[in-house]
Amino acid sequence: MTENINWENLDEVLKYFRECSNEKKQEVVNECEKKYQEEPTEKIAITYANILASWSDDNNFTQNDIKEIVQEIKEIYDKYPNLDVASPYAWVLVNLSRKQDDKKEIQPIADTIKIIYEEHNRDVDIAIRYAWVLENLSRKQDDKEEIQPIADTIKIINEEHNRDVRIASTYAWALVNLSNKQNSKEEIRQTVDKIEAIYEEQNRHVDIAIQYAWTLKNLSSKQDSKEEIQQTVDKVKEIYDIYNDKIDIASPYAWIIRNLLLIENDLLKEGKDIDKNLIKKIDFLKNNNWPIDLDIVVLYMLIFNYIMEIDTEKLYDVFSNLKIRVTPSKPESEELSLIFDKISDYPKRGEIKVELLLLYMNAMYIKRELKYKTQIESNEDNGICHYTKIETLKYILGEDKDKNPLNLRISNSQYMNDPSEGETFIQLLKVKGKTTQNKDLTNILNELYQDSGTNKREKINNSNIYLLSFSRSIDKLPMWSQYGKNGEGCCLIVNNDFFDKKENYDYDINAINHSQVPPNRMDDNQKPERKISQKYVPYRVAYVKNNLIEGEINNNINNLINEIVKSLIKLGELKQEMKETIKNIDEFILGTLDQVRFLFKDSSYEHEKELRIVKFSKQPKLDDTSSVPKLYIDIDKKIEYKEVILGPKVARPSEIAPYIYHTGRVESVTRSAIQYR
Structure with missing residues (x-):
């Protein structure tokens, strides 16, 4: 007391x-x-x-x-x-x-x-x-010229205090940050040399070892010969051999091997033999007893599948003992980690792990195919907009009681207007399933989505997917009618700076986006985790007609859907063989399919030219202003707008414009050019 x-x-x-x-x-x-x-x-x-x-x-x-x-x-x-x-x-x-x-x-x-x-x-x-x-x-900082004087200041502090390891480690992190912005391998090599000197001065301290490994990873990304990258691999392997229980060293080690494999792939394309002994360099993937980041695991799936063309049985073996590290930037990692732990003694655990990972990887690849290139495509489309009611402007442009800017909200997928939301993609899977491996996927999907086909009460699945819709159809009559309160609402044209180019994950064999956020420098008990900024990437909605995807991207997406079907069928077979049902497997499959199924709609909606932000979350906020509270995700950065178009039937628009300008978040207010009766 x-x-x-x-x-x-x-x-x-x-x-x-x-x-x-x-x-x-x-x-x-x-x-x-x-x-x-x-x-x-x-x-x-x-x-x-x-x-x-x-x-x-x-x-x-x-x-x-x-x-x-x-x-x-x-x-x-x-x-x-x-x-x-x-x-x-x-x-x-x-x-x-x-x-x-x-x-x-x-x-x-x-x-x-x-x-x-x-x-x-x-x-x-x-x-x-x-x-x-x-x-x-x-x-x-945005560039190396800004980081360099900051690193120099930390260096002086380090020298003033006899190279105290805590300050030396901080100086090394500043050098890592510098290397992230350096463009030439000569510059990065000089930074590597500085961190290597600190590493030796501090008796190869584990914190400096981590920073040294990450800078070597950055160096390898600029090296263009097998011999150069091999030297970098050898250096980081020396560090890994000392600290082989540290994922924060294994991760950059894995990345450097990836860069070496890409060089090998280029040689293979030139008709030269690939070094099959490279597979031995990643024995820690099979024999490790510590968890690995999901993005690194997916990276290896890509390497094994598409570069080294390792047979499926070998994949099952390599991934049999795999554990996934739970990371805040990838909520899906928590579900996978739980599943992998539960099936650790199951004989066919390798098969389940690989098929779940392939399912996830191909779903993320569909998202990548549908990603909207904001800076390029929005110029062609005259911008990206959001239709809403006039009454909601104060909740979008205003401030809360703490003077934080209010924003659009990302709402749970269950609240979407179209009652058939997500069904178009599921129907597409069922059609593909009838022709893939001559097996019918319908029963598997019906079981997942609790569709019994009878008059029995059906379970309503939970959804951890949150959506925010935009459109490339600016100031168009059908949009005013359906989403702009019959012309009495408004259309907000979003400043392109709001949208991000990449998610916290962005799986690409040649340009995979890896968070440069390093681990904490302090004890978990001492310091909070570093804040991970949300990414807001717009994705195009794919329109489907007669079970065919419209547009230029259909071939790639069709191939990816075929791969998803194969994994679903295989997982269905594996689940039947299991003595004990693990509901987490179904939940993960549903969550993975949810990541993409809301990006497919019937072609009758094609006039909307819709874009969507898709987020996964198990920690939403509650809006309790309605009779039944609604779930949503806050947007954690301020949205500004090029223009607010007041609908053609808005009364007294000149009385609304002053408030919009007063918020300081809108460049221009205009009146719709549409004639609306």
Whole structure:
């Protein structure tokens, strides 16, 4: 109980605080604040500052939450500017910098912590925090010229403190960030040499080993000969041999091998023999006892299938003991990880793993085929728009009570207007299933979707898929009629800067997108996970007529659908052989199909020229303003608009325009050119 706490005993208070639940922590903070207001002594101030610093580690806190903590602790520091308050103050500033995506926001934090650092005789604890903020700042820079002076500053701090491993590691991360922006192998090689020197200075410390491996990975991406990449493979293998239990070293090692395999593939195309011994370099994939990132696993599926053409039985063997690492950027990894654990003793586990991965990989490839090239195609289409009611403008262009911008929402797929949403793709699979391997897929799909074909009550499946629709059909009569409240609504033309080119995953054998976010530098108990920014990639809807996909992309998508059918049939057979039904397998299959099935519609909707953002989430927000709360995902970045077109039947448009301009998020307001009766 807080009444028994000695508030002047910092160690006792912190120990108690860290053992509390989140709800209880709030009570402790309130009690400590009250105690400080009653007795604003230096000792109580130090306790309160440290409690606030520890509290700021909460992953659930928003940027505004931490800003409030920063302001509170600043007031304490202004009154008691000693090192015991400066240290927690600097800590909270680090946490704030980790929540911010804009370098313009992080720079003032770096300036503030620099002042604190100099006020306290360049104390080593403040130095570490200063270096962390600078490294966070380096991640947000757009080019190498901006990162270089930041890295140089961290280097000076490192030298001032006799190359303390915590600062040396931070300097190495800044160099990794620099290498991410360097374009030539000569530049990256120089950066590699610097990190290698730090690695040796720090007695091959594991943290520096990770950074060294990632920079070698960046170097390999610029190397264009087998001999060069082989040397890089050999270097990273030396690191891996020392730390073969570290996924954060195995991952770049896998990437470098991938780059070597691509060189081998080029040689194969030239009629030269591929080095079959390369398969031996990835023995850790079969024999490992630690989990691997999903994107690395998919990468190997691509390599084995399309480059090395390894037979299916070999694939089943290589992947039999595979484990998947759960990562926040790929929610699907959690489901796969659970399935793989549950079938760890099943004799045909390799087959199930491979077929689930192939299903997932081909679904992601369909998404890649349907990806809309915003910068190119939107110019041809005159933009991307969203139709809505006038009444919803304040929820799209306004601000919440904390002055955060409100946005469009990504809604659960069950709320879409068309009652046949997703059925077009399922029907396509059934038709393909009748001709693939001479087996009927209908029963398998009916079982998955609980379609008994009788009058019995059917189960309604849950959906973790969230959709947001846009259109390339701007200011068109059918769109006003169906989505613009019969001409009384509005059409918002979105600024192209909102849309991203790639997801957090983007599986491409030649240009796979890998998150450059490195692992945490600190203990899990000390630091929150780094924030992963959401990506908002628009996908074209494919229109289907007589079970044929319209447009130029039909051949590639048809081939991918055929591969999905094969995996579904094989998984259906494997499930029948299993003594115990694992419902997670069905849930994963449904979730994977859901990723793409909402990107297919009947050709009668072709006039909509629809684009969709598709997101997977098991942690949506609740809108409880309706009688039954609705699920949605927030968009975590501000959307701005080129134009808002007021519908042809909007009354008094001149009275609506001032508010739209006042929001500062719209360049132009116009009236529809459509004649609407």
